[in-house]
Amino acid sequence: PDIKPRNVIFILTDDHRYDAMGFTGHPFLETPHLDSLASHGVHLKNAFVTTSLCSPSRASILTGLYTHKHRVIDNNRLVPEGTLFFPQYLQRAGYSTAFIGKWHMGGAHDDPRPGFDHWVSFRGQGNYLSPGPNYTLNVDGKRVPQAGYITDELTDYAVDWLGTQTPEKPFFLYLSHKAVHANFTPAERHQGRYANQDLSFLPTGQEITAASNAPRWVRDQRNSWHGIDFSYHSDKGLEYLYRRYCESILAVDDSVGRVLDQLKKMGIYDETLVIYMGDNGFMWGEHGLIDKRVAYEASIRVPMIMQCPQLFAGGKVVEQVIGNIDIGPTVLHAAGLESPDYMDGQSFLDLPNNPSASWRDYFLYVYYWEKNFPQTPTQFALRSDRYKYITYYGLWD
Numbered sequence: 411p412d413i414k415p416r417n418v419i420f421i422l423t424d425d426h427r428y429d430a431m432g433f434t435g436h437p438f439l440e441t442p443h444l445d446s447l448a449s450h451g452v453h454l455k456n457a458f459v460t461t462s463l464c465s466p467s468r469a470s471i472l473t474g475l476y477t478h479k480h481r482v483i484d485n486n487r488l489v490p491e492g493t494l495f496f497p498q499y500l501q502r503a504g505y506s507t508a509f510i511g512k513w514h515m516g517g518a519h520d521d522p523r524p525g526f527d528h529w530v531s532f533r534g535q536g537n538y539l540s541p542g543p544n545y546t547l548n549v550d551g552k553r554v555p556q557a558g559y560i561t562d563e564l565t566d567y568a569v570d571w572l573g574t575q576t577p578e579k580p581f582f583l584y585l586s587h588k589a590v591h592a593n594f595t596p597a598e599r600h601q602g603r604y605a606n607q608d609l610s611f612l613p614t615g616q617e618i619t620a621a622s623n624a625p626r627w628v629r630d631q632r633n634s635w636h637g638i639d640f641s642y643h644s645d646k647g648l649e650y651l652y653r654r655y656c657e658s659i660l661a662v663d664d665s666v667g668r669v670l671d672q673l674k675k676m677g678i679y680d681e682t683l684v685i686y687m688g689d690n691g692f693m694w695g696e697h698g699l700i701d702k703r704v705a706y707e708a709s710i711r712v713p714m715i716m717q718c719p720q721l722f723a724g725g726k727v728v729e730q731v732i733g734n735i736d737i738g739p740t741v742l743h744a745a746g747l748e749s750p751d752y753m754d755g756q757s758f759l760d761l762p763n764n765p766s767a768s769w770r771d772y773f774l775y776v777y778y779w780e781k782n783f784p785q786t787p788t789q790f791a792l793r794s795d796r797y798k799y800i801t802y803y804g805l806w807d
Contacts, residue, residue, distance in 0.1 A: 415503065415580040416718070416744040417682040419669060420737065422471070422584070423662055424464065424512065424591040425702065426688035428457070428711040430659060438607045439656050443667035444715060447686055450724040451717025452762045457732045458793060461776055462690035462702040462709045465515045467734055468586075471689075472496060472525075474738035474753030476774055483778040488516035496738035497525030497582060500745055506579045508571050511564045511586030512536055520548040526584070530567045536560060536588045538595035559597045561589045561661040568665075569672045582741065585669070589662050592642060596657030603660065604653045612652060614638070615698025624697070625802065631785045632698040641700050652694055680719040683744045685737065688712035703783070705775050705791035705800045718744075726762045730769045731795055771795075779804060 430436055433445040433453070459467045461477045469475075469482035472495040477483055481490050497507045508528035513520065517534035530549050537545065540556040547554050549567075557563060568585045575581045596603070615638055618624045631637055641648045666686060673679040693699045693708045702709045714732060717724075735755030742749050743757035760767055772794035779788045788803040 415505070415746050417575075417581050417678060418741050418744050419583045419585065419673075419682060419684045420741065421666060421669065421684070421686045422468075422511075422586045423589060423686075423688050423713075424587060425655075425690060425692045426590055426659065426662070426713055427692045427694070427708065428455075428688070428713050430656070430692075431713060434713075437611055438604060439659060441659065441663040443663045443670065444686065444713075446670070447666065447684065447715040447717050448725070450719060451684075451715060452722050452726040452728055454714040454716065454728045454732045454758065456729060456795070457687065457712050457714030458710050458773065458775070459690050459712055459734045460774060461778075462704070463777065464512075464591075464689055467689045468513070469493075469515055470734045471687075471737045474735050474749065474755040476735060476754045477776050477778075479754065482515055484780050485514070486517075486780075488518070494750075495523070495525040496742060497584065499742060499747055499750075500582050501525060501527070503745060503747055504579060505745065506575060506581040507584075508568075508581070509584045509586070510567045510571070511584075512588045513586070522548070522551060528571055530564070532556070535591065538588065538593070559661065561587055561658075561665055562597065564588075565665040565668050569668055572669070572672045572676065575676070580745065582745075585665075587662055587665065590655055590658040592651075594651060594654035594658045596654060597661040597664075600657045600660040602657070604656050607653070607656075609649050609652060612648065613695035615695055618698040627785065627787055627802065628697055628699070628704075634785045636699055636701045636703075636783070636785065638695050638698055638700055648695065648700065651700075655692075655694075683716065683718040683721070683741075685714070685716040685740070687714045687734070687737070689734075703777050703786050703789075705777065705789045705793075705798070707798075710775055710791075710793070721759075722762045728758065728761050728765070729795070730758070730761055730765075731773060731793065732758050733773050735773075 431444045432441045433448045465485045466477045469480045473480045507526045509526040510530040513531045520531045520533045522529035690702045691709045691711050696708045739749035739755045739757040743759045772792045775791040777789045791800040
């Protein structure tokens with residue numbers, strides 16, 4: 411692509427499955443704006459994360475590094491001092507940068523982090539709806555009460571900031587939604603939308619038996635917080651949770667639509683690179699499990715779509731195995747910058763127009779045991795375009 415520094419918007423969601431979108435063939439989920447991204451852009455259909463957990467995945471996105479290198483190995487670990495985030499390189503190159511939404515690497519504070527001129531965030535997981543008048547967001551270091559439904563409110567901040575940008579300076583916006591993380595809470599306008607949908611397509615995990623050679627830890631885990639019989643220890647059952655999950659995605663789709671509308675208003679829709687991605691996958695009954703963490707496909711595979719009409723004809727599909735470590739190098743490439751040699755990821759910006767370009771044969775997946783979820787062992791896996799090898803480390807059974 412040409413080297414004129416491009417405006418880039420990166421939209422990240424939480425726990426959004428790779429196939430929970432209309433254009434991927436979901437039985438009832440309506441995602442017109444995500445579908446539009448794909449039809450006017452590129453579906454990176456084999457996108458994965460290197461660790462299927464919030465903090466490690468986010469650290470890999472921001473650093474371009476595998477988990478064992480950036481060392482944010484779980485949701486409690488702080489980012490090591492001196493860690494470089496790719497937006498810092500954009501700032502140095504004259505970009506205007508903003509972070510809006512869920513940071514979730516170390517829950518101790520929500521202070522502005524390096525690499526961003528504008529900052530809107532909250533501690534830890536945040537809340538879909540404000541728990542009380544004293545609950546605040548951090549807006550450029552000031553405490554501002556959360557006013558409404560978080561997906562809509564973060565989009566308000568994003569659209570407002572985009573409206574302040576001028577043609578003199580390229581911009582990078584990192585919009586990081588809390589949705590669709592548990593406790594799944596749809597916007598009021600979407601509650602009950604899917605109350606009567608048939609969910610018989612959800613897997614039941616019946617095949618997970620000793621006879622089927624399923625690992626012992628998987629069979630044991632079924633009887634746990636992450637098993638489908640006692641999903642999150644909720645007495646409302648898996649189907650209730652799944653309906654709420656689908657309804658929570660609807661406001662995210664609205665958000666994407668509002669961001670695209672703002673680009674049209676600004677006259678920069680065709681030239682702006684927009685990338686949409688989930689931070690990890692989510693199991694809804696596969697292997698008898700819900701949630702993520704493990705190296706199974708529904709857990710590690712994520713939705714990824716990008717559009718930039720000036721660069722890509724619509725409706726393209728990229729088959730190569732893309733990782734969250736590739737986001738930083740790709741955004742730097744769009745800015746006309748070289749990726750630093752130390753990064754593990756590489757730019758996929760040329761792949762849609764040059765599908766035979768050389769690319770990795772496989773990537774590394776890791777998950778490190780967490781004491782708050784002891785039933786899931788440390789896992790190492792290699793995922794290629796055809797096979798996956800998983801090994802479990804430190805099993806006590």
